[in-house]
Amino acid sequence: MGMGTSTFVIRWVNLLTMLLAVAVIIFGVWMSTHNDGCRRSLTFPVLALGGFIFLISIIGFLGACKRSVALLWIYLVVLLIVLIAILVFTVLAFIVTNNGSGHTNPGLRYKEYKLNDYSSWFLKQLNNTDNWKRLKSCLVKSEQCRKLSKKYKTIKQLKSAELTPIEAGCCRPPSECGYPAVNGSYYDMSFHSISSNKDCKLYKNLRTVKCYNCDSCKAGVAQYMKTEWRLVAMFNVVLFLVLSMVYFVGCCARRNAASYRSKA
Numbered sequence: 001m002g003m004g005t006s007t008f009v010i011r012w013v014n015l016l017t018m019l020l021a022v023a024v025i026i027f028g029v030w031m032s033t034h035n036d037g038c039r040r041s042l043t044f045p046v047l048a049l050g051g052f053i054f055l056i057s058i059i060g061f062l063g064a065c066k067r068s069v070a071l072l073w074i075y076l077v078v079l080l081i082v083l084i085a086i087l088v089f090t091v092l093a094f095i096v097t098n099n100g101s102g103h104t105n106p107g108l109r110y111k112e113y114k115l116n117d118y119s120s121w122f123l124k125q126l127n128n129t130d131n132w133k134r135l136k137s138c139l140v141k142s143e144q145c146r147k148l149s150k151k152y153k154t155i156k157q158l159k160s161a162e163l164t165p166i167e168a169g170c171c172r173p174p175s176e177c178g179y180p181a182v183n184g185s186y187y188d189m190s191f192h193s194i195s196s197n198k199d200c201k202l203y204k205n206l207r208t209v210k211c212y213n214c215d216s217c218k219a220g221v222a223q224y225m226k227t228e229w230r231l232v233a234m235f236n237v238v239l240f241l242v243l244s245m246v247y248f249v250g251c252c253a254r255r256n257a258a259s260y261r262s263k264a
Contacts, residue, residue: 010064010253013246014057021057024050064253072254079247086240093233096121097226105175110163112174113219126218136212145171145210148184158184169220170211173203
């Protein structure tokens with residue numbers, strides 16, 4: 001690849017990533033001013049990511065513009081570290097999310113989830129008292145369970161609904177408990193369940209209790225996280241391929257810059 005072509009590509013690629021970084025930082029600032037405490041907890045990682053992307057883009061852009069071998073070396077080293085980090089994270093994400101799936105029940109369209117089906121990493125994170133306390137607080141604030149009775153007016157509609165893993169696991173007791181549903185958010189607790197599942201005793205109709213302390217709720221969160229991680233992992237595969245091509249162009253630009261300096 002010629003000197004002009006390689007430096008031109010590196011300049012424009014890093015100009016675009018700088019604009020992307022600014023957008024990420026603006027989004028992080030918006031999150032910090034949002035009233036939702038759960039989203040505010042993600043503010044620092046988002047701002048840090050935006051800042052890091054902006055920094056590496058500046059280095060690559062200046063290195064290409066000035067044909068600076070030193071800056072391009074720094075750019076390539078940092079980019080290589082990013083590529084390795086993406087690769088490691090993606091492999092670990094696929095390993096961690098390899099286990100776990102829903103279980104079907106007669107008469108229900110949605111699936112139910114069991115915590116022990118998921119990887120030991122998920123079990124460790126979700127069984128940590130502090131972690132679950134924060135997650136449970138977010139679930140209560142989201143009021144997903146409260147909305148079920150408004151979304152599904154009859155029991156028949158509820159049973160034929162495609163509930164999300166969190167709605168199926170956190171908003172209602174497991175089917176094996178046998179509690180009759182009065183509506184989407186209320187169950188007849190006068191029924192004496194013979195199930196040995198401890199979640200049957202943990203479920204309450206109270207808005208702040210529901211099944212938030214149940215293993216079925218943790219399993220629903222695990223399934224949600226698994227789905228999100230898989231999407232991130234697939235995005236990372238595409239990102240890895242794109243950055244690998246950018247890295248190749250950067251290597252050409254660094255080699256051409258070195259050749260240019262030696263002739264100057």
